[in-house]
Amino acid sequence: MTTALFWFRKDLRLKDNPAWAAACEAHKVLPVFVLEPELIASAGRYRRGRFFQNLSALIAEVKSIGGRLRIIQGPAQDILPQYIQENNVDCMYFNADTSPFSRKRDERLAENITLPTHTFWGGLVHPPGTVLTQKGEISKVFTPFYKKWVTLPAPVSLPYPLPGFVDNPESDLEVARDLIPRTSQEGYEGASARFEQFLEIVDDYQESRNFPSVDGTSFLSSDLHFGTIGPREILNGLSSNREGHRQFIRQLAWRDWYAHLLHVNQEVPHKPVNKSYENIRWRDDPEGFERWKEGVTGYPIVDAGMRQLSATGWMHNRVRMITASFLVKNLLIDWRKGERYFRRLLIDGDVAQNCGNWQWVAGTGFDAAPYFRVFNPVLQSKKFDPEGNYIRRWIPELEAISSSAIHSPWECDETTLRKHNVVLGDNYPFPIVDHAEARERALAAYKASRE
Ligand SMILES: Cc1cc2nc3c(=O)[nH]c(=O)nc-3n(C[C@H](O)[C@H](O)[C@H](O)COP(=O)(O)OP(=O)(O)OC[C@H]3O[C@@H](n4cnc5c(N)ncnc54)[C@H](O)[C@@H]3O)c2cc1C
Structure with missing residues (x-):
């Protein structure tokens, strides 16, 4: 043989x-x-x-x-x-x-x-080149891609015959044994256990997936990145007749889409896909970048996300959008710097997914958020972390502050803040920028590049 x-x-x-x-x-x-x-x-x-x-x-x-x-x-x-x-x-x-x-x-x-x-x-549900428009191209807009993707027959996950193995001569160039921990709950076993657990709550996915204080998502992105579970096996375990399942399946299509786009455009990590934004004059602001990385911008939802990332290698999707938008639009720092930082730290750091999403947030990618949409970190915080539970978990300095004041402590009077052990400029920073001014600055920079 x-x-x-x-x-x-x-x-x-x-x-x-x-x-x-x-x-x-x-x-x-x-x-x-x-x-x-x-x-x-x-x-x-x-x-x-x-x-x-x-x-x-x-x-x-x-x-x-x-x-x-x-x-x-x-x-x-x-x-x-x-x-x-x-x-x-x-x-x-x-x-x-x-x-x-x-x-x-x-x-x-x-x-x-x-x-x-x-x-x-x-590693993908459908391989690159199989989800095409009538012109034979990949759709640059997600929804038409998804509509096509979802109607293709779902490939079944394959069993495999037990193989015969080649004998193992001791003289192999085997290295790095000691780098490898002896026991592990990861690999396929860990991934399939995570998927099983998620199936118990997937019906609520649509409601809970946006709230960072709730464990409402699957936590499978790192497994999908390393391939410890196959996306087709996941798809085969879901039902397209149920809303929560359908929404989750849609996320798998985003993942395929970003991979397919990278396949046809290998410059996605380096260049804005939308050429109108090639000339944005990004600010050179090493101190702002450091404060963003360390989670001391003075915007609690941003700081909570960045601290979660550096403490765990993980950040909730909603908070990834808020923190990325803050870097690009509020601080006007080049998305490529943030992308590199995220990719290094994230346990699911993946070139196709990370660059696709950063370009989406920056408004420079395919089917991206329009450039004039600038996330307001305070409104996002009120909407998606209304009680401030996520913020309290990652910013203990703000633990005692009320749910209404926690999203923008600088709007609270000094006496109340002191009563709750918060002294702005001392144990928690004043906001690094004024949101309204930063928004105008970003819009001007984007407009100038378009013209
Ligand atoms: C700025 C930014 C950077 C990101 N970087 C990465 C990255 O490096 N690697 C990565 O896998 N995801 C990335 N994402 C997408 C998303 O945040 C994560 O996939 C998701 O948070 C992982 O959590 P989960 O597995 O519990 O997701 P679930 O909500 O359970 O989703 C299921 C799966 O669908 C896929 N998925 C979900 N959302 C997206 C999305 N927006 N784009 C592409 N696929 C998606 C993932 O594979 C995920 O595991 C990024 C998003 C943003 C806004």
Whole structure:
């Protein structure tokens, strides 16, 4: 029987993994993961931690069916050609990815190998290039994309035949064992448990998903990023006849859309997609940027979000929108700086999703928020954290302040603030900018770029 090298990348699972199923069907399998120093260095400690936990879980999963996952040190384009030769590999299987890093790496590798390579799409519901307009293009507006996407037959998640494994010579270039924690509740087991839990509340998703003090969302984004669960398995577990399920399915379509857009435009991380905004004169404001990162802007909802991000590697979607908008519109700081900061810290930091969403917030992307829509952080806070519970959780200085005053403490009189242990300019800052003035400044900068 021929030997297939199976290269795990952003698909750290066995179930619902199309490339894995195809490799196991026809060959003896040699499963490999290549540690990419560049990717590991670019991830903050939370995502790096998640990654190693997931990898550890995959090692255990492969072991449970009689195999051994080899971990080798990349860059893949340098090490794989040699590895393939040393192990008498006949062909290679992997799941493709849309990120510029992956695509460049795969192109370079292809120049250095001659064996047959079989690629699949395991990380998206529908692969890039399959959801097109009548003109044969990807829709630049989300709703038509979604309408098409949702009517395509949902691909079923694949079972896989138990593979035969290649023997494990001890001389493998195996490294980094000690980097990997021994036990883990992550991987497929962790992801599917999260999905099961979410199914108990998905009917309320539409109502609860916007409130950061409520655990009303699935927390599956990091799993989808690392591929510890497949999006098709998730889709197969939902019902399009129920409203909460439908709304959740729509979010999976946003995820596909941003990945498809990156696939056809690899400049999304670097350039505004809407050329009208190429000449915005962003402010150079290192102090403002630091205060935003540290969560000391004086706008409690913004500060709560930024503190949650640096303390946990996570931030609720609504608060991601508010904090991103604050950086871009209120501080007029280039969205690319915020995007890089988010991507490094987030446990789900993902080039397609992060850049797509940052460009949406900045108003520079496909089907983005119109440039004149500037989130008012106080109104957003009142609407989505009415009792201030989320703010209190992340800003203990404001714990005792009333629910009506917590959204804009500077509007409260000094005596009341003191009674609640808040001294503005001392233990909590005055607002870094006046919202109305900042809004005018942003509109002027955007208009100037359009003209
Ligand atoms: C400025 C900004 C940056 C973001 N950066 C990322 C990122 O780096 N990685 C990332 O996965 N998501 C990102 N998002 C999208 C969204 O915030 C997260 O996917 C979501 O908060 C994850 O929580 P959840 O899994 O509980 O989401 P749920 O509400 O349970 O949604 C289910 C899944 O749908 C997808 N999804 C939901 N909302 C979006 C969206 N707006 N765009 C694309 N897919 C979506 C995610 O895969 C998510 O796991 C960003 C949003 C903003 C506004």
